Amino acid sequence: xxxxxxxxxxxxxxxxxxxxxxPIFFLVFYSFNSGGTMYDFEGFTLEWYQELFSDTRLLIxxxxxxxxxxxxxxxxTIIGVIGAIGIHSVKKRSRKNAIxxxxxxxxxSPDVIMGASFLILFTIAGYQLGFYSVLLSHIAFSxxxxxxxxxxxxxxxxPTLVDxxxxxxxxxxxxxxxVILPFISPxxxxxxxxxxxxxxxxxxxxxxxxxxxxxxxxxxIYSLARRGVSLNINALSTLxxxxxxxxxxxxxxxxxxxxxxxxxxRK
Amino acid sequence: MNQKVTRxxxxxxxxxxxxxxxxxxxxxxxYYSFLDINGDFSLANYEKFFTxxxxxxxxxxxxxxxxxTLFSLLIAYPTALxxxxxxxxxxxxxxxxxxxxxxxxxxxxxxxxxxGTYGITNRFLEAIGIGTQQILFxxxxxxxxxxxxxxxxxxxxxxxxxxxxxxxxxxxxNDLGASKWTTxxxxxxxxxxxxxxxxxxxxxxxALSLFMLTRLIAGNRVITLGTAIEQHFLVxxxxxxxxxxxxxxxxxxxxxxxxxxxxxxxx
Numbered sequence: 001x002x003x004x005x006x007x008x009x010x011x012x013x014x015x016x017x018x019x020x021x022x023p024i025f026f027l028v029f030y031s032f033n034s035g036g037t038m039y040d041f042e043g044f045t046l047e048w049y050q051e052l053f054s055d056t057r058l059l060i061x062x063x064x065x066x067x068x069x070x071x072x073x074x075x076x077t078i079i080g081v082i083g084a085i086g087i088h089s090v091k092k093r094s095r096k097n098a099i100x101x102x103x104x105x106x107x108x109s110p111d112v113i114m115g116a117s118f119l120i121l122f123t124i125a126g127y128q129l130g131f132y133s134v135l136l137s138h139i140a141f142s143x144x145x146x147x148x149x150x151x152x153x154x155x156x157x158x159p160t161l162v163d164x165x166x167x168x169x170x171x172x173x174x175x176x177x178x179v180i181l182p183f184i185s186p187x188x189x190x191x192x193x194x195x196x197x198x199x200x201x202x203x204x205x206x207x208x209x210x211x212x213x214x215x216x217x218x219x220x221i222y223s224l225a226r227r228g229v230s231l232n233i234n235a236l237s238t239l240x241x242x243x244x245x246x247x248x249x250x251x252x253x254x255x256x257x258x259x260x261x262x263x264x265x266r267k
Numbered sequence: 268m269n270q271k272v273t274r275x276x277x278x279x280x281x282x283x284x285x286x287x288x289x290x291x292x293x294x295x296x297x298y299y300s301f302l303d304i305n306g307d308f309s310l311a312n313y314e315k316f317f318t319x320x321x322x323x324x325x326x327x328x329x330x331x332x333x334x335x336t337l338f339s340l341l342i343a344y345p346t347a348l349x350x351x352x353x354x355x356x357x358x359x360x361x362x363x364x365x366x367x368x369x370x371x372x373x374x375x376x377x378x379x380x381x382x383g384t385y386g387i388t389n390r391f392l393e394a395i396g397i398g399t400q401q402i403l404f405x406x407x408x409x410x411x412x413x414x415x416x417x418x419x420x421x422x423x424x425x426x427x428x429x430x431x432x433x434x435x436x437x438x439x440x441n442d443l444g445a446s447k448w449t450t451x452x453x454x455x456x457x458x459x460x461x462x463x464x465x466x467x468x469x470x471x472x473x474a475l476s477l478f479m480l481t482r483l484i485a486g487n488r489v490i491t492l493g494t495a496i497e498q499h500f501l502v503x504x505x506x507x508x509x510x511x512x513x514x515x516x517x518x519x520x521x522x523x524x525x526x527x528x529x530x531x532x533x534x
Binding site: 005009012013016017019020021022023024026027030037038039040078079080082083085086087089099102103105106108109110111112113114115116117118119120121124136139140143147197200201203204207208217218221222225226229233236237240241244245247248252 | 277278280281287290292293295342349350353362365369373375377378379381383385386387390415418419468475479496497500506509513516520524
């Protein structure tokens with residue numbers, strides 16, 4: 001089908017790809033600049049990477065970010081999967097739609113509003129801003145994403161599967177763990193990964209609820225960038241870019257594998 | 268009876284999440300919007316919102332969002348259309364999405380280097396004889412970077428709806444003598460309206476609330492509703508006024524979602 005694309009179309013696509021990737025490679029390129037600026041490339045150096053790895057404060061922030069992302073994705077996945085199974089079992093259509101609309105509120109609402117309203121919430125509750133407020137907020141905005149990823153899988157599942165399991169003497173715990181969960185596992189994985197990336201990527205919500213002592217990578221980059229160019233950030237972005245690529249590849253392969261497994265015996 | 272109890276038990280964590288992080292925050296924002304700076308109940312914030320200063324800001328925020336959405340659509344639609352015609356289209360789509368997984372702040376930071384006074388763009392302008400221009404901290408840079416950031420989010424839903432389009436319909440249009448342009452205008456575009464709508468939804472609303480870009484790229488020249496909310500919450504500590512703007516942003520969000528039609532829910 002590739003031949004159907006005219007040279008003009010191909011050129012257009014290439015331009016789009018170049019524009020999309022140029023800023024990223026621009027950052028990577030200048031992370032090796034010994035000149036210390038983002039415009040004069042003086043010579044190759046790994047100085048910025050060395051500086052990055054000796055900056056314990058920044059490393060702790062990276063660790064914080066990862067911990068928040070993994071924990072929030074994990075907890076959000078658990079709540080979301082349970083919630084999705086619950087929503088799936090709601091029979092009344094109007095009630096189900098009401099729940100789903102509420103579920104979607106956090107997905108469509110802008111992060112600034114989420115951040116501001118969570119800030120009010122934590123302040124009114126007298127909750128200290130810091131690690132836990134950030135973690136709770138990240139769980140909060142990840143839950144609906146997990147629900148949306150898992151729900152279609154539940155609807156794909158034939159109800160006869162559950163009936164068959166019950167007829168064969170499975171109790172409700174076994175029905176959930178041995179029948180439902182394995183069937184919806186691709187949805188769960190997708191939900192977990194989405195939650196992970198949302199958490200890693202989030203800036204605005206964290207910025208509102210982070211308080212003074214605690215910082216995540218996005219917030220740190222923001223405050224560094226406001227002060228101007230520093231090639232540490234470039235070195236950091238190179239590493240993050242590589243990390244993202246690894247994540248994408250892992251996600252892609254897990255997805256492929258689950259897809260082929262899923263269609264093998266179950267349909 | 269037993270089943271009902273189990274179901275409610277399932278729903279418990281999810282319901283708690285919904286009460287604390289969906290319903291309570293909205294209620295709190297609305298409640299705070301009625302408090303003046305001293306914490307007394309009043310309508311002063313709403314009165315203030317309808318003064319020319321705030322209305323002008325809201326309008327300009329709308330205008331920027333509109334432009335950002337328009338340009339994203341103009342670039343994303345042809346890209347998505349061409350992508351569906353390539354070989355390995357899922358792989359190409361993945362490559363389009365990867366940049367959206369790179370931290371937003373890093374991309375904004377890259378543009379500080381690209382658009383800066385001595386940046387690569389100005390070098391280029393210098394070389395072709397236009398001379399150095401002020402690019403950073405202008406409307407142009409703000410819109411360009413915002414469009415850059417939102418393009419993948421616009422491409423994705425459009426690509427999906429194009430992908431679901433039955434190719435037989437296009438063949439039928441060709442057989443019936445429609446030109447390429449007519450086929451596009453009368454068949455392809457109307458049938459992918461759903462994707463265009465959800466693309467606009469995921470761009471327009473966040474574009475209203477972008478605040479880190481206005482600070483980093485537009486140098487406080489552009490004030491969006493999001494910037495105003497952030498300013499009121501974190502700088503001037505006038506949570507009442509911030510909440511009032513947030514209430515309007517929420518209303519606009521619902522209005523916009525109603526205008527662009529309901530998204531498919533549930534199954």
